[in-house]
Amino acid sequence: MKHSLPRLILTASLLFVCAPLFAQKGVDLESELPPDAHHLKIGDAAPDFSLKGVDGKIYTLADFKDAPVLMVIFLSDHCPYSHAVETRLLPLVAEMKSRGLGVVAICPNNPEAMAIGELGYTKYGDSYDEMKLYAKEQGFTFPYLYDGDTQTTAKAYGCLCTPHVFLFDRDRKLRYMGRFDDSRFAETNTVHSTDARNAVEEMLAGKPVTTAVTKPFGCSTKWIENKVQLIQVNEKMYGAPVVLESIDAANVAALVRNNTKKLRLINVWATWCVPCVQEFPGIVSISHRFANRDFEVITISVDDPKDEAKVKQFLDKHHATVPNRVQRSLKAEGRRTNNYLFTGASLDALMQALDPASPGPVPYTILVAPGGKIIYRHANQIDAAGLSAKIVDQLGAYYSPSKN
Incomplete structure (x- = not known):
């Protein structure tokens, strides 16, 4: 990575x-x-x-x-x-x-x-x-x-x-x-x-x-x-702010219902989780790679809510910004960000809201099609290249008159 x-x-x-x-x-x-x-x-x-x-x-x-x-x-x-x-x-x-x-x-x-x-x-x-x-x-x-x-x-x-x-x-x-x-x-x-x-x-x-x-x-x-x-744009984009908000199990379930036209990648992670930290650059890369498609990445941290500043610092370090095109779609949904910190007491409630088939540990990643069907799930560290290939398979490799 x-x-x-x-x-x-x-x-x-x-x-x-x-x-x-x-x-x-x-x-x-x-x-x-x-x-x-x-x-x-x-x-x-x-x-x-x-x-x-x-x-x-x-x-x-x-x-x-x-x-x-x-x-x-x-x-x-x-x-x-x-x-x-x-x-x-x-x-x-x-x-x-x-x-x-x-x-x-x-x-x-x-x-x-x-x-x-x-x-x-x-x-x-x-x-x-x-x-x-x-x-x-x-x-x-x-x-x-x-x-x-x-x-x-x-x-x-x-x-x-x-x-x-x-x-x-x-x-x-x-x-x-x-x-x-x-x-x-x-x-x-x-x-x-x-x-x-x-x-x-x-x-x-x-x-x-x-x-x-x-x-x-x-x-x-x-x-x-x-x-x-590219270097000039790179320097400008490094300074883009990262927004982190709290989320509960009910709102996680709403995200999974996915009442949008977008394919959603949802990643559950924590700063104390070694494979989470190792895979995170790949998660962010995927977010920007498909930013011009009907696609978005949502991250949900399960760190202690008291460690909000630590989570925000990690997201800033890895430039986990929401791409401009995705930001516009968030406004239509009444949301401000795609980076969340889970504040509920029960991680079982989180995983039940996210995916009842989840074995429990993090990292855990799912792909959710429009309408809420989970079409991919993966426990442990992802292979970013392999996951990107699956996303291309879903979104298509070329323009089509049937896909606006």
């Missing part, structure tokens, strides 16, 4: 980094790139690269010399737009490989330039090691290369976001660039313009590409330069 605290607070104020990027009419695309980046134009030669793939091999353009048409597509592990496109990219590759389509995917993002709030749709970040896991899990049938340390290839291609598609002919001249298609959703019935597929078909048929440039949309490239902005 040693990386959790520096990253966990980089969330609500970083929407300018996290937000999807749309190349809009009238926008100078080059202004969206670092000063030393290049914006390719139709007819330009494909910039060469030398990048490590998830299989450990180093790839260059020469490795794809036999492909009449080469797709260079920038993808990422974390982005819901990328996730959706991949559900259609894999079938396209399977269909077109025998006809001469070569594909290489590149992750352009620097992991240290990414706010934790941008990881709310994924089990994985964009580090090289996580790319290996992601590619295997997704069943990638093409090389997946890492450019995050130097980003020289992303700059050479002018990668604005993930996904971003570039199609080159046999002479490796650019013939198409832009979006994969016109849908941000995974559902195929939401696609109305199969732009990259159309361009591939025309190129394989030896025809000019009818629509050579489209507007890419997706998650903005996480440039190394963003780290400076």
Whole structure:
């Protein structure tokens, strides 16, 4: 968990980094790139690269010399737009490989330039090691290369976001660039313009590409330069106040009933409990990781009520602030915080209100769906990565027209 605290607070104020990027009419695309980046134009030669793939091999353009048409597509592990496109990219590759389509995917993002709030749709970040896991899990049938340390290839291609598609002919001249298609959703019935597929078909048929440039949309490239902005936001967020309030068994039961649209993670802990203290950075990290989803973390301390100052000090130390988006939802519920100190005499009453199936000891953690159904329960210390994966499974890994 040693990386959790520096990253966990980089969330609500970083929407300018996290937000999807749309190349809009009238926008100078080059202004969206670092000063030393290049914006390719139709007819330009494909910039060469030398990048490590998830299989450990180093790839260059020469490795794809036999492909009449080469797709260079920038993808990422974390982005819901990328996730959706991949559900259609894999079938396209399977269909077109025998006809001469070569594909290489590149992750352009620097992991240290990414706010934790941008990881709310994924089990994985964009580090090289996580790319290996992601590619295997997704069943990638093409090389997946890492450019995050130097980003020289992303700059050479002018990668604005993930996904971003570039199609080159046999002479490796650019013939198409832009979006994969016109849908941000995974559902195929939401696609109305199969732009990259159309361009591939025309190129394989030896025809000019009818629509050579489209507007890419997706998650903005996480440039190394963003780290400076993250540090500034980090410093600001460290000073955010933590609010601690008392709670009784009746109000715990009300929280578990969960009359909201949010998935709730409720963690019972104490400052004197070693596994509680060890897992707490992961709990706070999860709170900020999913802050932009319909999700919240509620902590309930079972310390002696006389030790309120000690509990508050611990929460402050671990920056257990309530993310801005969650704060707005609390106001609608008539609450001020998600950090509580249990003041009742009976811990049995607390656990009965929380979850009658609880064995009793702390730490104890439950996931409560809207309407009050407990869909996950865990006694003892959590595995933050494993729990994050369960949360993604519940919330979904990409945008969907059925989920607002």
